[in-house]
Amino acid sequence: MEKRSRLHLPRVPARPGEAPDFSYLQLSPAGAVPRPEVTARARDMSGVAQELVRVLDDAHDAVGPWHPHLDAADLQVGLRHMLLTRLFDERMQRTQRAGKISFYIRSLGEEAVSVAQCMALRPSDMLFPSYRNQGLVIARGIPLVDLMCQLLSNTRDMCKGRQLPVMYHSAAGRIFSISGNLATQFPQAVGWAMAAAIKGEDHLAASWIGEGSSAEADFHHALLFASVYQAPVILNVVNNQWAISTFQGYAGGEQRSFAARGPGYGIAGIRVDGNDFLAVHAVTTWAAERARQGAGPTLIELVTYRAAAHSTSDDPSRYRAKDDYQHWPLGDPIDRLKQHLIKLGEWSQARHDALSAELDAIVVKSWKEAVTYGTLTEGPRLDTDSMFDDVFKETPQHLQRQRALMHRERE
């Protein structure tokens, strides 16, 4: 056959009406991937960027060199944070459907990413999240009422009504403001980490983006600067396979893993089972130790699946197989940790049910409190004058005049 140039289009494994197909995924058996020394050179460990680090096996046992040997109490805390994240998401999704909030984004199926990573870091480490990282905010202990007030844009909204729902932040909790534009936080996290190094501090920065937005220049800028200055930063690509309707192959994941971008820049790259709480915790701990020992940045690809729609404005039944998540080969992160704890004799279905009921009651109680501070349509409202605040530190003359003009049109 005549050889000629061609245009290749990445193939989506299953569209609506087709059988789910995850045969494209490269999997490694639990316990099979070696754990390099934390100070190993990036070029000497490119294997971990292609393989898949897993700790929990199919029998729910923790195996292999990445086994983090966490106390059962820590695992129970992790389970609690993940479950709270899921129950919060479920309630807020329904709240949006009832018209009480304008927009919502769930993290269903990806809870281990945020919760395990947050728990593997120190409270003094700075987090630069994306919009599906509510588990970070919950694991850092920010009260649900605060998150709900943000969703409601009410009088207690941390953003004073300026941001879409889910764009949380907490200066005290060391959680950076979420932009809403994609990938911009990546080079900012590197800059933050560079400043920590310049100041001789021991803190590190961690940031998250989706595999889809790793296509943005900001992703490559971040890797470049992280490599050049060996910044103490952990750069996480949450590969949940979908960027709204666009499959990960269109972000360049078909030919090479996202973790393998790391070695290309001279950065340690590790591909990990993102639904395996223990593996995610272990890999993040490894990367944090590496950064704190001056051995530089790590790129972590967390392989997971966006089980829910992109957002409340999205309908995935129009572009992907309907029951795909039931066939996802890496299972559900909450269920897997739960089964592991049961196997350890540290958990039971009865305790799980009791915890679910307790957490759901917290969500319901928090919502009841949050709406007393106002909703989009009822109750107290933010002072409209405040919309002219914080454009600059001090309000300049032209904004003062516009505020006065607004008063006149409201008379």
Added chain:
Amino acid sequence: MTPMAQMNMVQALNSAMDVMLGRDPAVVLLGEDIGYFGGVFRATEGLQRKYGEHRVLDTPIAEGAIIGAAIGMAVNGLRPVAEIQFADYIYPGFDQIASELARLRYRSAGEFYAPVTIRTPCGGGIRGGQTHSQSPEGIFTHVSGIKVVMPSNPYDAKGLLITAIEDDDPVIFFEPKRLYNGPFDGDPAKPAVPWSTHPKGQVPEGHYTVPFGKAAIVREGSALTIVTYGTMVFVAALATASLGLDAEIIDVRSLVPLDVDTICSSVRKTGRCVVAHEATRFSGFGAELLAVVQEECFWDLEAPIQRVAGWDTPYPHAFEWEYFPGPKRVALAIKAVMEPV
């Protein structure tokens, strides 16, 4: 009183950064070629040697990364001064400036902010062609949440740059590069005039500031008001001198925030106004100046306001002086505004 020294604009900028690096350990510089080499225009010469490689960083050629990293540094307590080698190169960093730097304080309700100063040489007249001559200030004045300044002389350059570095809001600091070495008046045929001949070339050696939001009345007069900034301050002076007119020339200096009072008091006094800048005309910052004067001073105006600008084309290499809004173009606008109605 700090002793005075003779400086050109590059030396004044260098002195501002030297003073601030010495006073505040949070100040860091970053940019392409700025460290060991001292910058392609020499603005950071000697500063890495004096303050170390951790304070004055050479960076890869990635403007988006320079701005993005500077934001992160600022959030972590530093006061970065980022150099974008030419204003023409700033666009890869535009999203980080417009969507991030300018809005961080607002979107986080004041919990996070980024005191970043972006220095960048702008303007033509150096045979730079269409990618080393642009004046994109109007693109940035249209972004809410960022301060925009452009000095026209060494004294203002140093004082405004110190203000920028000390300011808790982000600042884009445009440096008209044709003014680096002397007060160029728009006539390329004349021998170059150094800053040593000009009173504004006398600059305090130590710390001082020139405030934002304050225009300078460069020349007092009664016949008309010329509102301008950057290189055009000197072009306007030559044009009025050639016509023998008693013009009041206002150097805006600080585009955001804008000193509306100084501009409008002058126009109310003279009744005539010409707005001049080197940037392209259509939707340029001159349109904003003109609108402000029209809104505030309409009943004091004796004639329609005139606008002088670069043509709405890219800056052509071969026709640099036909493009540049020189003293003749300014003089034509002045004549038009002086005509009896």
